[in-house]
Amino acid sequence: MITRSIAALSLMLLSTINPASAAVAAERLNNADCGAPNYRNSWQDDELAGNVKVAVLVDAKGNVQDTKVISSSGHFALDKASLRASTSCKFKPASNGAEPVWAQVQYNWVLN
Secondary structure (H helix, E strand, O other): OEEEEEEOOOOHHHHHHOHHHHHHHHHHHOOOEOOOOOOOHHHHHOOOOEEEEEEEEEOOOOEEEEEEEEEOOOOHHHHHHHHHHHOOOEOOOOOOOOOOEEEEEEEEEOOO
């Protein structure tokens, strides 16, 4: 079984620049639609599990423009699958043509 959670990246830096835009960015990043990544049968045989935190760069249209692993599961296959899945995340579009912002998506790979 795969569980996933989505959290906005720390927006403290943004809030020192403009508190209003930080609040708007946080609200739009907290409401993402991300599909669950595929978990291969061979990974279950190898008992691969772990948590992967992925940073995603979200443009004004709510699309993911870039991704990078910021916390690895320790398994290349799970990290790569998390990166692939995170590219399909869809966030709420910005209402004012805002600059791209970074958010985090966490994938928790657990065996049941």
